[in-house]
Amino acid sequence: MKNKNFFFYLLFFFLISYFYLNFRMTSYVIDIRREIFYLRFFRYFLCIFTGIVLTTSGSVMQVIFNNPLVDPYVLGISGGALFGFTLSSIFFRGNLFVSLLFSFIFSILASLISLSFSLSLKGEKKITVLLSGLLTNILFSSLVILLSIVSKNNSTSLFYSMMGSLNYPFIRTNLNFYLFVGFFLILSIFLILIKSKELDMISINEEIAKTSGVDVKKNFYILLLVVIFQTSIIVSFTGVIGFVGMIIPNIIKISGQTKNREIFFNSIIIGAALVLLADFISKYSFQYEIPIGVVLSLFSLPLLFLIVKINFENL
Numbered sequence: 366m367k368n369k370n371f372f373f374y375l376l377f378f379f380l381i382s383y384f385y386l387n388f389r390m391t392s393y394v395i396d397i398r399r400e401i402f403y404l405r406f407f408r409y410f411l412c413i414f415t416g417i418v419l420t421t422s423g424s425v426m427q428v429i430f431n432n433p434l435v436d437p438y439v440l441g442i443s444g445g446a447l448f449g450f451t452l453s454s455i456f457f458r459g460n461l462f463v464s465l466l467f468s469f470i471f472s473i474l475a476s477l478i479s480l481s482f483s484l485s486l487k488g489e490k491k492i493t494v495l496l497s498g499l500l501t502n503i504l505f506s507s508l509v510i511l512l513s514i515v516s517k518n519n520s521t522s523l524f525y526s527m528m529g530s531l532n533y534p535f536i537r538t539n540l541n542f543y544l545f546v547g548f549f550l551i552l553s554i555f556l557i558l559i560k561s562k563e564l565d566m567i568s569i570n571e572e573i574a575k576t577s578g579v580d581v582k583k584n585f586y587i588l589l590l591v592v593i594f595q596t597s598i599i600v601s602f603t604g605v606i607g608f609v610g611m612i613i614p615n616i617i618k619i620s621g622q623t624k625n626r627e628i629f630f631n632s633i634i635i636g637a638a639l640v641l642l643a644d645f646i647s648k649y650s651f652q653y654e655i656p657i658g659v660v661l662s663l664f665s666l667p668l669l670f671l672i673v674k675i676n677f678e679n680l
Contacts, residue, residue: 370620371631378638385409385641388649407535407543411602412644413637414550415531416609418599420636421557422592423610424628428564429585431571432491433618434673436610437596440494441501443607445475446600447526448505448512455516461542461601468597475501476593528656529606531644546598553591554633560588561626568625606658608665609636615672 386409390398423436437443449471450464457463482497483490506527513523525532563584566574571581599606617631643660 371634374631374634374638378634378641381638381641381645382409385412385645388645404535408531408533408644409641410547411531411533412640414547415599415603415606416636416638416640417554417633418550418595419606419609419640420613420632421554421629422595424614424625424632425557425564425588425592426610427614428568428625429588430491430494431568432494433615434491434495434611435498436608437592438502438605438607439611440498441475441479441505442472442593442596443600443605444502444505444509445471445473445478446597447605448475448509449597450601451509451512451518451526455512455518461539465546465598465601468601469594471505472593472597472600473590475505476589478504525656526604527658529604529658529661530647530654530656531603531640532648532654533602550595550598553595556591557588558626558629560584561624561629564588564625604656604658606640606661608669609639609661612665612668612672613639615675616668619672619675 386402386405390402419436426435426437426440427433446468449467449469452471453460453464453467457467479494479497479501482500483493486493486496509527510523512518513520563574563579566577566579567581567584574581613632613636614628617628617635622628622631639661640657643657643664647655647657647660
């Protein structure tokens with residue numbers, strides 16, 4: 366049954382991919398069709414990487430924090446990344462490397478602030494992590510808005526950055542840099558897959574994992590850094606997209622998957638397909654493109670409510 370589920374997810378992904386890449390292509394002449402395909406192909410891969418990174422990051426964070434309701438968005442990492450990107454775009458316009466670097470640095474800062482808030486609060490740690498993440502998100506969202514107002518940035522651009530959009534301009538001269546960034550994202554995903562067995566032991570019991578030779582604290586910091594790295598890159602290209610990393614892994618678990626390797630593989634396929642579908646809806650449902658975060662939020666709310674209801678008693 367588990368294999369059947371995986372092949373069903375894979376078929377769904379390929380169907381969405383085919384429809385996404387070929388939609389309305391026959392209505393253009395061949396020369397224009399080729400240019401549109403290049404632009405759409407870049408956006409297609411950006412969708413796939415976004416879905417993969419958001420879901421794998423969420424899966425990892427739920428294990429290392431032992432909390433089914435966390436992901437990079439909830440913990441405030443995405444907010445810190447967006448602030449870093451906004452700051453760099455004001456002072457270093459057009460320098461993509463500096464933007465990614467700033468995004469990474471402020472993602473680390475956001476995670477440190479969030480963890481410090483959590484440790485300073487008394488009470489159940491699973492709850493304090495969520496509260497500290499909320500406070501961190503509010504802090505960096507406010508700073509992004511303030512920075513945009515002071516610098517007189519386009520309010521439309523700010524709106525799409527805060528709600529997420531995959532309408533990133535493809536610049537051919539940056540192709541090698543895109544490939545370079547994509548290569549390191551793939552490496553980070555493979556590192557997570559390699560760590561899946563250790564994560565299985567950690568998710569069962571940290572003490573058992575320690576007696577089995579797993580360095581729990583070391584794995585926590587390594588994997589958190591990997592998540593921060595992945596999130597900072599994706600936010601730099603798409604803005605903040607929330608809740609995908611929380612919802613998809615939980616749906617996979619509800620369907621009966623227990624091993625992290627299986628959860629990662631299924632999450633990768635579903636996450637990529639979901640982001641492709643949401644981006645298609647955001648781009649073609651109206652006369653103008655709406656943020657992908659709006660689409661995902663509207664469709665995710667019932668699932669989010671169900672997941673919170675199922676897991677809240679265990680917090």
